[in-house]
Amino acid sequence: AQSVTQLDSQVPVFEEAPVELRCNYSSSVSVYLFWYVQYPNQGLQLLLKYLSGSTLVESINGFEAEFNKSQTSFHLRKPSVHISDTAEYFCAVSRAQKLVFGQGTRLTINP
Amino acid sequence: GAVVSQHPSWVICKSGTSVKIECRSLDFQATTMFWYRQFPKQSLMLMATSNEGSKATYEQGVEKDKFLINHASLTLSTLTVTSAHPEDSSFYICSATPRTRNYDEQFFGPGTRLTVL
DSSP: OOEEEESOSEEEEETTOOEEEOEEEEOSSOOEEEEEEEOTTOOEEEEEEEOSSOSEEEOTTSOEEEEETTTTEEEEEESSOOGGGOEEEEEEEEETTEEEEOOOEEEEEEO | OOOEEEEOSEEEEOTTOOEEEEEEESSSOEEEEEEEEEOTTSOEEEEEEEETTSOOEEOTTOOTTTEEEEEEETTEEEEEEOSOOGGGOEEEEEEEEETTOSSOOOEEOOOEEEEEO
């Protein structure tokens, strides 16, 4: 069985500071990895995904994540956050069409 | 592209009544649609997987007679909460996988907030 662990339930940071949201997964086979963002009272939006190839993946709004097979991690990073990045972030692993989500990390940006 | 809509966005009903939630893929055909449930400040829990023209596959612990899923076409799936009770109040989110994709990416609807009085 696969599982996803997001190590931090809440991460408060100041605006323009860097941030890392941690995600570890357990799987004995190759997987696809995703980060989704959820703004209040909305559905999920795909932030970025790792399918194969380069282990560093980037999104259009400055986030990036690095797939580390040896550490079974897929941490999300942004060098400088903005107030608008305040949201809930979910890491997910896919296998046989199903998505298994982590518990979520609430990112709060303070001015 | 790859937009998924849900209707209604919120609904309030009395205990004992049934509520139907629609999930539509607006600009693509979906081989598979998924229904999730999310409690406040918690993660998404998969309730069921549905393929067009076949019966839905429910996750362990989800009552199939209470949460009726109909996947009538490649662009529409419905979730009916039958004889709703206050404990069924939750945020219900659907997602869909385009038939043209060769990997497991799901596109999510905006969610439906159900409140049962």
